[in-house]
Amino acid sequence: xxxxxxxxxxxxxxxxxxxxxxxxxxxxxxxxxxxxxxxxxxxxxxxxxxxxxxxxxxxxxxxxxxxxxxxxxxxxxxxxxxxxxxxxxxxxxxxxxxxxxxxxxxxxxxxxxxxxxxxxxxxxxxxxxxxxxxxxxxxxxxxxxxxxxxxxxxxxxxxxxxxxxxxxxxxxxxxxxxxxxxxxxxxxxxxxxxxxxxxxxxxxxxxxxxxxxxxxxxxxxxxxxxxxxxxxxxxxxxxxxxxxxxxxxxxxxxxxxxxxxxxxxxxxxxxxxxxxxxxxxxxxxxxxxxxxxxxxxxxxxxxxxxxxxxxxxxxxxxxxxxxxxxxxxxxxxxxxxxxxxxxxxxxxxxxxxxxxxxxxxxxxxxxxxxxxxxxxxxxxxxxxxxxxxxxxxxxxxxxxxxxxxxxxxxxxxxxxxxxxxxx
Numbered sequence: 001x002x003x004x005x006x007x008x009x010x011x012x013x014x015x016x017x018x019x020x021x022x023x024x025x026x027x028x029x030x031x032x033x034x035x036x037x038x039x040x041x042x043x044x045x046x047x048x049x050x051x052x053x054x055x056x057x058x059x060x061x062x063x064x065x066x067x068x069x070x071x072x073x074x075x076x077x078x079x080x081x082x083x084x085x086x087x088x089x090x091x092x093x094x095x096x097x098x099x100x101x102x103x104x105x106x107x108x109x110x111x112x113x114x115x116x117x118x119x120x121x122x123x124x125x126x127x128x129x130x131x132x133x134x135x136x137x138x139x140x141x142x143x144x145x146x147x148x149x150x151x152x153x154x155x156x157x158x159x160x161x162x163x164x165x166x167x168x169x170x171x172x173x174x175x176x177x178x179x180x181x182x183x184x185x186x187x188x189x190x191x192x193x194x195x196x197x198x199x200x201x202x203x204x205x206x207x208x209x210x211x212x213x214x215x216x217x218x219x220x221x222x223x224x225x226x227x228x229x230x231x232x233x234x235x236x237x238x239x240x241x242x243x244x245x246x247x248x249x250x251x252x253x254x255x256x257x258x259x260x261x262x263x264x265x266x267x268x269x270x271x272x273x274x275x276x277x278x279x280x281x282x283x284x285x286x287x288x289x290x291x292x293x294x295x296x297x298x299x300x301x302x303x304x305x306x307x308x309x310x311x312x313x314x315x316x317x318x319x320x321x322x323x324x325x326x327x328x329x330x331x332x333x334x335x336x337x338x339x340x341x342x343x344x345x346x347x348x349x350x351x352x353x354x355x356x357x358x359x360x361x362x363x364x365x366x367x368x369x370x371x372x373x374x375x376x377x378x379x380x381x382x383x384x385x386x387x388x389x390x391x392x393x394x395x396x397x398x399x400x401x402x403x404x405x406x407x408x409x410x411x412x413x414x415x416x417x418x419x420x421x422x423x
Contacts, residue, residue: 026073027063027338029054029325030093032103032113034081038216039242041269042105043078045316046134050074050102052308053325056356063329066336072329081216083109087116094120094129099340100328104135104154105242106215107186111141114150121149121340128340132328134321137239137264138186139193139413142369146417149340151347151370153324157190157239157264159411160286163376164262165197167284167404168205168235174260176208178233180224182244183212190239208233216244225251228259235260246270253278260284268316272381273396280398283381288374289319289361290400291391297360302391312395319361320374326356327365341422364408369417373408 031050033043054072062069077093079086086109093101101117103110113131121128133141133152137160142152168174179194181187191210198205208231211224218224225248228236236259240248245263249271252259260282265271267285275283291302305317330353331346332338348367352374354360363374379400384392388401 024062024068024070026071027332028093028096028098028100029072029074029328030077030090030096030098030101031074032077032079032086032089032093032101032109034105035076035078037081038244039081039105042242043081045269045314045318046104046321047074047076048309048314048316049318049321050134050325052305053322055308056322057325057329063332065332065338072325079109081106083112087112090116094127097127099127099129099338099343101129101131102134102324103131104133106184107136107138107141108184110136110150111138111145111185114141114145114147117149118147130340130344132324134318134324136186138189140185140189142371143416146369146415146419148344148370148419148421151344151365151372153320153327153372155288155374155376155411156371156413157186158193158413160264160376161190161193161197162411162413163286163378163404163406164237164264164284165194165201166406167378168198168237168262169201171235171260174202174235175205176231176233176235177205178209178211178228178231178236178259179207179238180209180211180213180228180236180248181239182215182241184215187212187215187239194237213244216242218244218247221248221251222254224248225255225257228252229255229257233259235262237262239264241265242269246274249279249283250274258282266381267379267400268393270394272393272398275381276398277383279381280383281380284378284403285381285400286376286378287318288376290377290379290402291315291317291393292379292389292399292401293377294388294402295360297354297358300358301360312392315394319357320372322357323352323361323363323372323374327352327363330356362408366415369415369419371415373412375408376406376411377402378404378406 035043058071062071077089137157334346335342352363389399392399
C-alpha cells in the first residue's frame with residue numbers, strides 16, 4: 001500500500017487528531033466518485049487533480065479564517081459509479097461533518113445528490129452542505145433543476161456542443177453525421193440539442209444515425225462501430241466518456257472507419273492510444289484547457305502537475321478542478337466562515353483569480369444559475385512533436401493541437417433557472 005493510500009485511509013480520524021494535538025481542524029471536502037468499477041480511471045483522474053489543488057492551498061498556509069488558517073482535507077468516498085451508493089455515501093459524509101461535497105462523473109448521480117442535499121439542508125439548517133460539480137454536464141442541472149446548493153465548474157453540454165458545432169460548421173467535407181451517446185440525462189439531452197444546433201448551423205448535413213447505449217455496461221462496441229461505418233458517416237459526434245469512449249474509439253479503428261470524431265472527452269483516458277495513427281487529424285476534443293494550449297503560464301502549470309504526478313499515464317489534468325478548489329477557498333475566506341449558505345453567497349458572481357494558477361485561465365461564476373462561465377478550446381489529435389503539439393497525453397505519443405479558442409461570451413447559453421435563495 002503506497003504512502004498516499006495509507007494517509008487517505010486515515011483521513012476520517014484527522015479532525016479528532018487535529019484537536020488532540022492542538023492543530024487547526026481541517027475543512028473537509030468529501031469526494032463522492034466512482035473510484036472502482038467501469039469508470040475507475042476517470043474517478044482516479046479526478047482525485048489526482050483535486051488532491052493537487054488542495055495541496056497547493058495547504059502549501060501556502062491553508063484557508064484564512066478569523067479563528068486562524070485551516071487546511072483542506074480531501075476525503076475519498078467510492079460510489080463504484082452507482083447512484084444509490086453515492087446517496088449512502090452522502091449521508092456518511094454529512095455525518096462526518098462535511099460542508100462541501102464534490103462530484104461530477106454522472107449527471108444522474110449529481111441530480112440525485114442535489115435533491116438529497118436540498119432535503120437535508122431544509123431539515124438540518126445547522127448542518128447544511130454544498131455540491132460542487134466538476135463534470136456533470138447535463139444542462140438541466142443549472143436550468144430547470146437548478147439549486148442554490150449546487151455549483152457547476154465545468155461548461156455544460158450545450159456550451160461544449162456550441163463550440164464543437166461551430167468547428168463542424170466550417171468542416172465542409174462533412175455531409176453525413178452519426179450521433180452516439182450514453183443513455184441517461186446527459187446523453188439524451190446531447191442528442192436532442194445536437195440535432196437542433198446542426199440543423200441551424202449546417203442544414204446541409206444529414207444525420208444518418210442516432211444511437212444511445214447503456215451507460216458503462218457495453219463491453220463490445222463493434223456492432224455500433226459497424227453500424228457507423230455502414231451508414232457512410234463522415235463524422236461522429238459523441239459525448240461518451242471514460243471506458244465507454246475508449247471502447248468506442250477502439251471499435252471504430254478495428255472496423256476501419258475513417259469518420260472524424262467530434263468528442264467531448266477524446267483527449268485522454270486511453271482514447272488517443274486506442275486510436276493511434278488513425279486518429280491523427282480526425283479526433284477532435286473540447287475542453288477548458290489542454291497541455292498544448294500555449295503560453296508561459298500554461299507551460300508552467302503543466303510542468304508543475306507532471307512534477308507532482310510523474311507517471312505519464314496519470315497526466316490527465318483539468319484546469320476547472322483547480323479553479324473549483326481555488327474559488328471555494330477564496331469564497332470561504334470572503335465569507336469568513338465554512339457555513340454552506342454564507343459560502344454559496346460568496347461564490348455567486350465570484351471571479352476566479354488567475355494569479356493562483358500563475359496567470360492561467362479566466363472564469364466567473366454566474367449568480368443566476370451557478371454555472372461557471374469560462375473559455376473553451378477545440379483541439380485536434382496529432383503526433384507529439386508536430387507543430388503546436390509539444391506534449392503528448394498519457395505517454396501515448398499523441399497530443400492535441402488547438403484549432404479554435406472560444407471566449408466565455410461566445411459559448412455562453414441562456415438559463416431558465418429560478419432558484420429560491422435562503423437568507
